[in-house]
Amino acid sequence: MSLIRLEGVTRSVPLPDAPALTILNGVDLTVDVGDHVSIVGRSGSGKSTLLNMLGLLDSPTTGEMYFDDAPVASLSSAVRDRTRGRDVGFIFQQFNLLAGRTALENVTTPLLYSTGREFWKRSTIAAEMLDRVGLGSRMTTMPEKLSGGEQQRVAIARALVRRPRLILADEPTGALDVETGETVMALLDDVARNSGAALVTITHDPNVAALADRHYRLERGTLTLVTEELVR
Amino acid sequence: MNRVLPALVGAIAEAWAELRIHRTRVLLSLIGVAVAVCALTTVVGLGAVAEQSQRETTERNSGRPATLSLNAYDPVSGATPTVAQLRDAYSTALERYDIQYSSFTAYTNLRVQFAGGVRDVQSIATDVDYGTMRRVQMLEGRWFGEDDRNRLAPAMIVNSSFLRELGLPGLTGNPTVLLPAAQDTTAVLIGVTPDQYDGEPPAAYILIDAYERVLGPGSLDQSFPSFETWVPPEIADQLTERLRGDLAAALPGDMQVDVNRQDYAQFGEDPFLPLKLLVGGVAALVLLLGALGLVNISLVTVRQRIREIGVRRSFGATAGRVFFAVMMESIVATFAAGVIGVLAAVAIVKSPWVTDFLGQGVTELPPFPVSAAILGLGASLAVGALAGLLPALVAVRVKVIDAIRY
Incomplete structure (x- = not known):
């Protein structure tokens, strides 16, 4: 059983006074639990659109998409939102930490949308997660007081705090220097492998892409499986 | 959940x-x-x-809801029953319908001895219940009580202007005032009400029983006292009809009895x-x-x-x-x-x-x-x-x- 599966997915957007713009074209992709997949491509190749689709934030124009073998098109908006909250963790290039909230409060945020023990023990769980990414001593620090690497680690902790089965990282090292980027990616890779979650990384950094087990290149909306050498 | x-x-x-x-x-x-x-x-x-x-x-002006005003007269001659006849008829009706608040009220004059001479003072001769029914506001002292009905020296309540005319600063020392009549009477001032407006002349309240004792039996007959009752508004209409019939039957002769509601809420608006x-x-x-x-x-x-x-x-x-x-x-x-x-x-x-x-x-x-x-x-x-x-x-x-x- 696959975690997420795309079959012949296209995504196009209508343009005024022009033919529709095709962003994704016949994409086939299967991601299983524990997979580590990288997708490389130039700017404007459709990487972020594909990532949004995998995160149930966007829907295909044509083609089929399945999550846990269930057709996503049949899921209501609320079910999609809840599935995303429970099973998908996002890591953004610009971190997207909530301003005015401490590192701990940022990591607690996804747990506000959970239920049961996860909800009621959210502060404890978030604190454990921050400790795990090495920020146990920075819990009450505001994001603007953290370095770029620390901010991305908070973002990683936030993405993983609900133990998602799918982690989607959009240029996770894009705003970091090389050394910090490597440290962050090593951490992300480690945490993902230990939790058994699938990790899909979108990047144009060959070194980051090389950490994955499976590599894809997205070019003009078309997704192609490539070898590690070709990525580099 | x-x-x-x-x-x-x-x-x-x-x-x-x-x-x-x-x-x-x-x-x-x-x-x-x-x-x-x-x-x-x-x-x-x-x-x-x-x-x-x-x-x-x-x-204060027209009574609390529901205030019923009762009047009786002979429609042919215009004669009115005596106060004694009215009192008897009303007392019977009050007991029958268990009415708690009622008062006879006569607007009259009392002769009062001031330092500058004897003057007529606008007075209201009334009952104990009037104070509650008309929300009489006291500036000093108290309103009449049941015990005041039996005082030998009648109790009086006066306005501030009256007190000033007497040259008194307040009620300290149980002040009295002489009421000259066929037989002079000394009244005791027990309360003071505020003046209703600037320059109001001296005015007084006296219990209706005391008034009759000061001026003699039957003295109220010429004042055409009115009779008021304060009843629950929800039974006012029903009671109006009953009182009209009962009083007409109780009074001598062929008296016309008018029972009218006079408070501000009488029209239901x-x-x-x-x-x-x-x-x-x-x-x-x-x-x-x-x-x-x-x-x-x-x-x-x-x-x-x-x-x-x-x-x-x-x-x-x-x-x-x-x-x-x-x-x-x-x-x-x-x-x-x-x-x-x-x-x-x-x-x-x-x-x-x-x-x-x-x-x-x-x-x-x-x-x-x-x-x-x-x-x-x-x-x-x-x-x-x-x-x-x-x-x-x-x-x-x-x-x-x-x-x-x-």
Whole structure:
């Protein structure tokens, strides 16, 4: 059983006074639990659109998409939102930490949308997660007081705090220097492998892409499986 | 329940965190709401005091609801029964219908010895119940009691002007006054009422029994005393018919008995409705202005938070949850502002300055109306819900993908 599966997915957007713009074209992709997949491509190749689709934030124009073998098109908006909250963790290039909230409060945020023990023990769980990414001593620090690497680690902790089965990282090292980027990616890779979650990384950094087990290149909306050498 | 309770608690926690983080903005935006709620509650609270003041003034003039005025006369000759006949007939009727409050009242003159000579003083000869029925306000001393009916030296209640004419500063020392008549009588002053207007001449109250003792039996017959009863409004109409029939049968001859309701509520309309509408209108306008200010600020704020909303949606916040959270922010904030506004209104309405100014002449100063406090809190919640609605709808319509990149 696959975690997420795309079959012949296209995504196009209508343009005024022009033919529709095709962003994704016949994409086939299967991601299983524990997979580590990288997708490389130039700017404007459709990487972020594909990532949004995998995160149930966007829907295909044509083609089929399945999550846990269930057709996503049949899921209501609320079910999609809840599935995303429970099973998908996002890591953004610009971190997207909530301003005015401490590192701990940022990591607690996804747990506000959970239920049961996860909800009621959210502060404890978030604190454990921050400790795990090495920020146990920075819990009450505001994001603007953290370095770029620390901010991305908070973002990683936030993405993983609900133990998602799918982690989607959009240029996770894009705003970091090389050394910090490597440290962050090593951490992300480690945490993902230990939790058994699938990790899909979108990047144009060959070194980051090389950490994955499976590599894809997205070019003009078309997704192609490539070898590690070709990525580099 | 497994999902509802965490959603509710989570939304409140989010709302509180949002208010805490943006406390300066929230505080500024809520000042308007707090002031509006304070104004609304104050206006309604002051309106209640003003209404009570107007009500008491009206009741002093025409009686409390329902006051029935009873008169009897011969329709052919115009002759009236004697006071003794009336008293007997009325007493029987009062006992039959268990009427608690009633009074004979005669508007007459009493000759009083002042330092400058004997003068006629406008007087009201009445019964003990009159004080309650007409809300007679005492400046000093007390109103008549049942024991005063049997005093050898009749008790009198006078106005301030009367006391000044006597050259007395107050009631200390049990002051007396001479009432010259066929047989001079010394009356004891037991209470003082305020003057009804500047320059009011001396005036006095005396119990009707005492009046007859001072001036002799039958002396009231020429004064055409009226008889009033204060009865529960809900049985006033029924009682009117019964009293009319019973009294006509009890009085000698073929007497015409008129029983009329004379209080302000006799026509069933609320005479204070214009005042209430005016007060309500001003209050609603004030609140509307406060609400518009809040909506304006809330809309601007939500647009500034689009990215944050997008991030929350990416972590599983449903559209309903975002809507509820934004609404809760508005409601929690305006409720807090409402509590402050209501407390400020209570402080204003109950302040000695306002009480002294508005409560002049009010014997039963009403407590701060609970309805005004509830109205203030309700209005703050309503404003919160209304002001939160538009931003919440905007928040729900945010496209997650665009919001994250915003």
